[in-house]
Amino acid sequence: MSRIAYVNGQYVSHRMAGVHIEDRGYQFADGVYEVIAVRDGELVDLDPHFDRLDRSLDALEIAQPMTRGALGVVIDQTVRRNRVRDGIVYLQVTRGVAPRSHPFPPDPESALVITARAMAPPSAAIIEHGVRVVTMADIRWGRCDIKSIALLPNILAKQNAVESDAYEAWLIDENGIVTEGSSSNAWIVNADGALMTRDLSKSILGGITRSAVLDACAEDGIEVLQNGFSLAQALNAREAMVTSTTSFVVPVVDIDGSQVGDGRPGPVFQRLRALYMAHLNPR
Numbered sequence: 001m002s003r004i005a006y007v008n009g010q011y012v013s014h015r016m017a018g019v020h021i022e023d024r025g026y027q028f029a030d031g032v033y034e035v036i037a038v039r040d041g042e043l044v045d046l047d048p049h050f051d052r053l054d055r056s057l058d059a060l061e062i063a064q065p066m067t068r069g070a071l072g073v074v075i076d077q078t079v080r081r082n083r084v085r086d087g088i089v090y091l092q093v094t095r096g097v098a099p100r101s102h103p104f105p106p107d108p109e110s111a112l113v114i115t116a117r118a119m120a121p122p123s124a125a126i127i128e129h130g131v132r133v134v135t136m137a138d139i140r141w142g143r144c145d146i147k148s149i150a151l152l153p154n155i156l157a158k159q160n161a162v163e164s165d166a167y168e169a170w171l172i173d174e175n176g177i178v179t180e181g182s183s184s185n186a187w188i189v190n191a192d193g194a195l196m197t198r199d200l201s202k203s204i205l206g207g208i209t210r211s212a213v214l215d216a217c218a219e220d221g222i223e224v225l226q227n228g229f230s231l232a233q234a235l236n237a238r239e240a241m242v243t244s245t246t247s248f249v250v251p252v253v254d255i256d257g258s259q260v261g262d263g264r265p266g267p268v269f270q271r272l273r274a275l276y277m278a279h280l281n282p283r
């Protein structure tokens, strides 16, 4: 549990923390966020997260709440005050408080909230046995590359997964192509043994974990086809997996009740997982 939250310039008790009812994040989902992993007390891939935050803010013309240096200090303080060694930082920037009206307010002052809490990595059972995913139509908007706090379709998809006893929901576009998970990027090893994940576009969020795994693959000489793959290809795949800040790399062994490969986490997953764990624990 987060004990101390940073809210617009102050560190306050998490229990008492709140924002104004006319914060545009609350009223319009007019804001963006980042989730950053904390591993052994260190922030993982902080610069790529800052870069993506900048891109999201720029796309929505929301002003930076503070300089990158200052933001780093506040994030660090929030992690320390909550004594998080392994967990996550949640950071949200909204267009701030203004009387409710759709257009951007004339002099917006960005609002910033940061929380930090301990979180266990995926369990040994998940890594050993893999997880199930279910699929759903991707009903999201046309700018899924922006890490917007407007997550209603993602929430509905994840709830559907939970109710189906699945770990994640994979979202399928109108052409039958898997875009990504409700809160993760999707990967397969196709029937020919090629590792695939969807290319970057406005249809997916460019995951920081996806990017770190791609870099590790490049360094390790593993070829990755950044082509969209269809649900039909996924159902015929040898292996499947998801990547995210909180999941790291998790093997998928069942899609919509259909077994993936031999139903066990495969060798490519094992390799990617090892590479990503080495990235998380460089020492």
Ligand code: PMP
Pocket (backbone or CB within 6 Å): 035, 154, 180, 181, 182, 183, 184, 185, 204, 205, 206, 207, 208, 209, 210, 243, 244, 245, 246
């Ligand atoms: N896609 C979506 C829709 C997500 O919400 C997330 C996680 N926030 C990801 C992909 C994975 O991104 P990351 O690796 O940066 O956590």
